Amino acid sequence: MIESGGLTKAVILARGLGTRMRSADSSAALSGEQLHAVDAGIKAMIPVGRPFLDFVLSALADAAIESVCLVIGPEHSSIRDYYNSLALRRIQIHFAIQERPLGTANALLSVREFAADDPFLSLNSDNYYPPEVFKAMRKLGEPGLPAFERNALLEQSNVPEERLREYALLRVGNSGYLEGIIEKPGSLPASTANESVYVSLNCWRFDAAIFRACEEVPRSARGEFELPEAVQYGIANLGLRLKAVPFHAGVLDLSRRSDIASVADRLRDVRVRL
Numbered sequence: 001m002i003e004s005g006g007l008t009k010a011v012i013l014a015r016g017l018g019t020r021m022r023s024a025d026s027s028a029a030l031s032g033e034q035l036h037a038v039d040a041g042i043k044a045m046i047p048v049g050r051p052f053l054d055f056v057l058s059a060l061a062d063a064a065i066e067s068v069c070l071v072i073g074p075e076h077s078s079i080r081d082y083y084n085s086l087a088l089r090r091i092q093i094h095f096a097i098q099e100r101p102l103g104t105a106n107a108l109l110s111v112r113e114f115a116a117d118d119p120f121l122s123l124n125s126d127n128y129y130p131p132e133v134f135k136a137m138r139k140l141g142e143p144g145l146p147a148f149e150r151n152a153l154l155e156q157s158n159v160p161e162e163r164l165r166e167y168a169l170l171r172v173g174n175s176g177y178l179e180g181i182i183e184k185p186g187s188l189p190a191s192t193a194n195e196s197v198y199v200s201l202n203c204w205r206f207d208a209a210i211f212r213a214c215e216e217v218p219r220s221a222r223g224e225f226e227l228p229e230a231v232q233y234g235i236a237n238l239g240l241r242l243k244a245v246p247f248h249a250g251v252l253d254l255s256r257r258s259d260i261a262s263v264a265d266r267l268r269d270v271r272v273r274l
Contacts, residue, residue: 007119007138007205008066011111012056013227014044014125015073015098042076043254044125048264050272051082052254055128058272061090063134065121069094069114071107088274103224104202105214112211119143122204122227128252128267129203136245137205144205144243147172147198148251156250158262163253167199168228170244178235178242181228198244200228201251205242213238 044053053070060068072079074097083093096110108122121137123129133146147170154164171180181200204210204227213234220226234240252263 007121008064009115009118010060010065010068010121010123010134011071011108011115012044012053012068012123012125013071013104013107014042014053014076014079015071015101015107042079045079045082046254046260048254048260048267052128052263052267053079053125054272054274055267055270056123056125057091057093057274058270059129059131060121060134061273062131063138065091065134065138067092067094067114069096069111070125071096071098071110073098073101086274091274101224103220103222104227105217105225105230108214108227108230109211112208115206115208115211117208119205119207122202122206122210124202126254127201127203128254128263129201130249130251133203133247133249133251136247137203140205140243140245142205142243143207143209143241144245145170145178145200146203146247147244148201149246149248150197150199152248153199153250157252158259158266159251159253164199167201170198170200172198172244176243178231178244180235181232183228196246198246202227204231209238209240210234213240 045051057068068091070079070093072095080095094114096114098107098110121134137144137146150164153159154161166184169182169185170178171182173179210230213230214225214227217225217230217233220229231240231242235242252266253259254263
């Protein structure tokens with residue numbers, strides 16, 4: 001039975017090059033299988049009991065997401081081969097190819113046929129969000145995003161404080177809608193030192209309106225077409241409205257080699273059902 005909002009699709013952006021993961025980290029002892037996935041630049045397939053992406057897909061299925069499109073590069077045939085070899089019962093997996101790594105906004109354009117006119121979730125492949133986050137996004141009934149309270153993330157995630165300072169801050173209006181995104185702030189503004197501060201972890205509920213923003217957003221300072229900048233562009237220029245839903249919850253991050261052991265430990269008792 002489909003809940004309010006009619007959302008049954010999700011997109012996982014798995015095209016990243018894994019540059020930070022492949023950088024040297026002497027503190028992380030990896031197995032041969034883990035090292036192979038790291039060297040191949042496919043973070044989502046790093047084994048943490050089983051491929052990390054399996055846990056993400058299972059959490060989506062727990063939230064009644066029925067169909068997922070993985071955005072991969074043309075060199076990532078191993079991801080396609082792995083999921084094509086599984087007997088999937090709870091979720092359907094599709095693939096879209098981003099020919100060149102031109103950023104997350106460019107990657108999202110590759111799923112237009114999959115999304116059609118339906119609402120969909122968009123998320124990165126190196127984060128594990130609680131199923132409750134996906135369930136809330138399904139019930140939202142309009143474009144939006146989970147706004148994660150910074151202190152709760154620090155207490156309940158595997159993310160150290162110095163990395164958390166790099167996460168984008170969210171500026172949310174009194175009506176609860178997103179007004180702006182402050183990328184890589186470095187430190188908290190003095191005026192918010194004693195208030196709840198909310199950050200983005202690149203999980204979104206979109207509709208087809210996001211595609212125009214992804215087409216029109218200019219390249220970032222890094223020379224890529226970035227999804228957070230496309231959202232900001234859409235808000236400023238296209239009338240895009242996204243409801244921010246506060247969460248006091250943890251999210252697991254698998255962006256560096258030193259994350260692998262802690263993520264594996266926290267997912268050890270999580271049951272995967274695909």
